[in-house]
Amino acid sequence: MELYLDHISKKYKDKVAVDDVSLRLTPGVWGLLGANGAGKTTLMRMIAGIMRPTAGQVKYDGLPITELKEKYRDRFGYLPQDFGFYPEFTVKGYLYYVAALKGLTKRDTKRKVEELLEQMTLTEVRNKKIVKLSGGMKRRVGIAQALLNEPEVLVLDEPTSGLDPGERVRFRNLLSEFAHDKIVLISTHIVSDVEYIAMRNAIMKDGKIIAEGTTEELTQMVEGKVWSGKIPEERLLEFEHRLRIVNLKNEESGKISLRYLADEPQISGSISAAPRMEDLYLWLFPQENGGIS
Amino acid sequence: MRIFMLEVKKIIRTRVTWILLLAALLLSGLMAYIPVTFEGVSVQNGDGERTEFSGLAAVHYLQDLRADISGDVTAENVQRAVREYQSALKEYGATDSYELPEEVYYDRLIKYQPFVHGVREVFSDEKTGMAPGFLSLSLEEVGTFYEKAPVRLANLMRMEGSSQSDIDKAQVMYQKVEKPFQYYTGVEGNSMDYQVLYIFLLTIFCAVIVSPIFSMEYQTGSDDILRCTKYGRLRLAVTKILSALCITGITFLLCGIIWILVTNTLFGWESTKTSMQMIFSASSLPALNMGELEWVNLLGSFLLFLSLMSLILFLSARIKNAAIALAAAMFFCILPVIIYIGAPEVLSNWLQCLLPGGAIGLNNSLLYAMTELDFLHLGSLSVWNVHLMFIAAAIWIPVLLIGTAWSYCRRSM
Numbered sequence: 001m002e003l004y005l006d007h008i009s010k011k012y013k014d015k016v017a018v019d020d021v022s023l024r025l026t027p028g029v030w031g032l033l034g035a036n037g038a039g040k041t042t043l044m045r046m047i048a049g050i051m052r053p054t055a056g057q058v059k060y061d062g063l064p065i066t067e068l069k070e071k072y073r074d075r076f077g078y079l080p081q082d083f084g085f086y087p088e089f090t091v092k093g094y095l096y097y098v099a100a101l102k103g104l105t106k107r108d109t110k111r112k113v114e115e116l117l118e119q120m121t122l123t124e125v126r127n128k129k130i131v132k133l134s135g136g137m138k139r140r141v142g143i144a145q146a147l148l149n150e151p152e153v154l155v156l157d158e159p160t161s162g163l164d165p166g167e168r169v170r171f172r173n174l175l176s177e178f179a180h181d182k183i184v185l186i187s188t189h190i191v192s193d194v195e196y197i198a199m200r201n202a203i204m205k206d207g208k209i210i211a212e213g214t215t216e217e218l219t220q221m222v223e224g225k226v227w228s229g230k231i232p233e234e235r236l237l238e239f240e241h242r243l244r245i246v247n248l249k250n251e252e253s254g255k256i257s258l259r260y261l262a263d264e265p266q267i268s269g270s271i272s273a274a275p276r277m278e279d280l281y282l283w284l285f286p287q288e289n290g291g292i293s
Numbered sequence: 294m295r296i297f298m299l300e301v302k303k304i305i306r307t308r309v310t311w312i313l314l315l316a317a318l319l320l321s322g323l324m325a326y327i328p329v330t331f332e333g334v335s336v337q338n339g340d341g342e343r344t345e346f347s348g349l350a351a352v353h354y355l356q357d358l359r360a361d362i363s364g365d366v367t368a369e370n371v372q373r374a375v376r377e378y379q380s381a382l383k384e385y386g387a388t389d390s391y392e393l394p395e396e397v398y399y400d401r402l403i404k405y406q407p408f409v410h411g412v413r414e415v416f417s418d419e420k421t422g423m424a425p426g427f428l429s430l431s432l433e434e435v436g437t438f439y440e441k442a443p444v445r446l447a448n449l450m451r452m453e454g455s456s457q458s459d460i461d462k463a464q465v466m467y468q469k470v471e472k473p474f475q476y477y478t479g480v481e482g483n484s485m486d487y488q489v490l491y492i493f494l495l496t497i498f499c500a501v502i503v504s505p506i507f508s509m510e511y512q513t514g515s516d517d518i519l520r521c522t523k524y525g526r527l528r529l530a531v532t533k534i535l536s537a538l539c540i541t542g543i544t545f546l547l548c549g550i551i552w553i554l555v556t557n558t559l560f561g562w563e564s565t566k567t568s569m570q571m572i573f574s575a576s577s578l579p580a581l582n583m584g585e586l587e588w589v590n591l592l593g594s595f596l597l598f599l600s601l602m603s604l605i606l607f608l609s610a611r612i613k614n615a616a617i618a619l620a621a622a623m624f625f626c627i628l629p630v631i632i633y634i635g636a637p638e639v640l641s642n643w644l645q646c647l648l649p650g651g652a653i654g655l656n657n658s659l660l661y662a663m664t665e666l667d668f669l670h671l672g673s674l675s676v677w678n679v680h681l682m683f684i685a686a687a688i689w690i691p692v693l694l695i696g697t698a699w700s701y702c703r704r705s706m
Binding site for chain 2: 045048049050069070073074076077078079080082083084085086087088089093096097098100101102103106142145146149
């Protein structure tokens with residue numbers, strides 16, 4: 001099983017959203033990282049077949065998805081970034097509706113909906129209108145619908161936004177269980193989500209895939225560039241201007257401990273730290289720091 | 294079938310939908326009953342006192358009063374009616390019935406009032422079209438009512454500038470009208486006006502239900518998920534179209550049928566045998582009685598209604614905002630009414646025929662078009678307006694529905 005993005009591009013009048021991307025996705029969880037506007041959502045919409053590439057093709061097991069049509073969609077699950085639903089739907093009503101569109105039999109629908117309601121801890125709100133649920137619950141309904149047909153290819157755009165830490169952990173575990181022999185692509189800028197479960201990652205910037213590999217392979221890109229050191233509290237402002245700070249922590253006796261990115265140590269007494277995905281992310285996207293968690 | 298049922302359930306469970314469906318159902322009875330309240334008659338009893346009857350009592354009184362002359366509207370009956378009018382007018386030195394005291398009208402003329410309908414029209418001046426006064430009509434002349442009626446039809450069309458071929462076509466249609474006309478007291482023009490109004494209201498209600506079918510999915514972004522599912526493209530588009538048309542179509546027909554049943558039950562089923570020429574113009578072309586006219590108006594309007602719903606579905610599949618789709622739907626519901634009032638006659642006739650739902654409205658309705666003598670010309674071809682309306686609607690429906698499904702499937706690609 002393989003999903004191959006064969007030199008796909010998406011151009012608008014004055015912008016190239018995705019620029020000649022080639023990527024071979026094999027079973028396992030894939031993380032798609034990138035700043036806002038990097039082209040992740042456009043890429044995912046093309047994989048979902050709801051947006052046609054300006055150039056290139058998305059191929060599933062060697063065949064273009066435009067030819068496979070129903071056969072591809074039968075094996076596909078998708079959660080868009082903004083999960084939309086008909087406002088009058090209840091949780092159960094919505095899942096039954098999507099299940100019918102996914103071609104599940106009545107019996108399978110009942111079984112699968114019950115199972116997912118349980119897994120997503122939505123059983124108690126099954127008869128409530130989705131519109132009345134909290135953001136996290138809505139997101140879980142969105143994830144549930146994507147899993148209804150047990151897809152071979154699952155594409156989730158920002159699946160954990162709005163989930164609390166406990167929900168995120170449960171989601172990661174569920175996905176790890178589910179991902180066996182399946183292609184799962186998760187786009188996020190919450191780096192820790194993919195760090196824990198992604199087998200491989202692809203990093204997008206300005207419409208291109210600029211790096212691809214396992215977490216270990218990718219973090220090697222910032223090997224020797226992550227430092228940790230301590231500064232006096234009163235000099236924080238000065239260092240904030242000078243350094244790319246990954247995080248900071250107040251210590252006792254008026255000191256602040258910093259984790260920062262630099263080619264050479266910038267604070268005397270700094271020691272080299274083991275790189276993590278968030279270090280790489282900030283190294284590649286210096287303007288982005290809101291998504292680190 | 295399962296997707297269809299779920300789609301139907303989804304639409305019906307929407308609050309706006311079931312409120313409108315309920316309102317449509319309640320209106321069917323109300324719109325049938327309102328014309329009853331317009332009926333009224335004043336009757337003098339044995340000791341000289343007058344009693345006012347209104348509503349159903351007035352209808353029943355008039356039915357009893359005219360029992361002996363109901364049925365065939367023979368030339369003799371028409372002569373008898375004109376004689377009564379002339380006698381009353383002479384007695385009171387009046388030239389027209391509205392100059393007579395009210396009680397004279399109720400006591401002597403109301404019985405014959407339906408039978409003089411059309412007499413003055415048929416014997417109007419050939420050149421000016423002016424209707425003669427009752428006193429200038431000779432009873433001998435009135436006896437030729439049915440011979441004179443087709444002549445009047447030709448004269449009228451000539452005055453309106455119709456071509457000889459149009460007149461010939463109209464004459465062929467008019468020959469099929471059953472003569473003598475039939476008359477039974479009951480269903481009158483007021484009821485038919487209310488059928489027209491009710492059809493217009495039903496159309497607006499259904500337009501509100503149909504307009505968000507696709508646009509709401511776009512607005513909420515839910516179509517992103519739906520179109521990624523196995524049956525989320527053409528099959529879903531077709532299902533949405535069918536479910537919307539089924540819900541609104543069944544509502545339209547069911548409410549329309551209830552209206553007919555209630556109306557005819559209130560006014561009496563016998564009155565459905567009245568020739569439409571006795572209620573509308575004596576020169577009306579369709580060979581229909583009032584009962585048949587009610588059904589033709591309902592079913593003909595249903596075809597036009599389907600063409601308008603198809604247009605609204607098409608707009609819904611093209612517009613990504615539900616509020617704008619609703620506004621567009623309302624615009625196309627009201628547009629034919631505005632055009633009919635404001636546009637030059639030939640243009641408004643064309644648009645009434647060619648626009649989807651162009652003959653659903655008020656003055657622009659199918660019913661009134663059926664009482665008119667308008668023919669439209671395309672080169673050497675001339676077609677009675679009503680026929681053209683049906684032809685245009687039958688073309689629009691598949692074209693717009695295919696366009697709807699195509700627009701949905703191709704969106705965002």
